[in-house]
Amino acid sequence: MTNKRQEKYELILGAALKVIAENGFHGSQISKIAKEAGIADGTVYLYFKNKEDILVSLFQQRLGDLVSRFNSSIRETHSAEEALRKICEIHFTELEQNVDLAYVTQIELRQSSFELRKAIGLSVKPYIQLIENILERGVQEKGFRPDLDIKLTRLLLFGGLDEVVTSWIISGRKYSLSAQVDKTVEFFLKGLK
Structure with a gap:
């Protein structure tokens, strides 16, 4: 273009x-x-082509940018634990700073048709893969449990992040989303170690 x-x-x-x-x-x-x-x-x-195409493109572009930021930040980390913290920090900070994006990703997506959610789901795959890579790294570093079900755990981590943001939106943003990073990472690490 x-x-x-x-x-x-x-x-x-x-x-x-x-x-x-x-x-x-x-x-x-x-x-x-x-x-x-x-x-x-x-x-x-x-x-x-239409409004649905705009929404799918919006997710592709915004999530693509976010995954690029994750990848850049993770390259600078020394452990999977540190990488997981970076993911949480960026996820919460970005959505706290861009409330419109948070609202659209957390509320509007859930009200869309199944076909539209499926198309947008393809945009989420690189993010899920990134989380999976961090989990595999943690197991290799012996920082995470060797019996970790990586496929299930990546979804649980993503779902946990997603739910924290959704609750923040629904509450009317009465507290700082980025202030939830430490407790979120602490919770995740208790299950991973």
């Missing part, structure tokens, strides 16, 4: 994130997204 096309693509995704967070997926028409982006309705269709 050329720079100008990429900028317009990003502009539409940013507008969609805001509109969906404010109105819900079903209450967000292409016209609202276009208005928020400051473009004509038809321009949106030059980049996306």
Whole structure:
């Protein structure tokens, strides 16, 4: 994509994130997204087939960026335990700083159709794989239990992170999400060691 096309693509995704967070997926028409982006309705269709395509692209792009940040941070860690802490820190901090993204990922996704959730689920796979790699590293380093069911545990860790964020959103964000990192990591490590 050329720079100008990429900028317009990003502009539409940013507008969609805001509109969906404010109105819900079903209450967000292409016209609202276009208005928020400051473009004509038809321009949106030059980049996306429909509203579902926008939501899937939004997840692919935002989760892709997040996984890239995870990977960069993990390369600098000295142990699986430290890598797990980094994952929790970035996950909670990013979503606390971007409430619209937190709302869309935690609330709107769950209200989407099965087919849409399935398509978005493909965007989550690299994140799940990253957690699996950390668990395997921990077992190899002998920091985590050798009998660890890695496939199940990766889902439990992801689900735990996901639920902490969902509870924070539902509570009206009455406390700091990033302040939950230490207790979350402590809980995870008790099950992993």
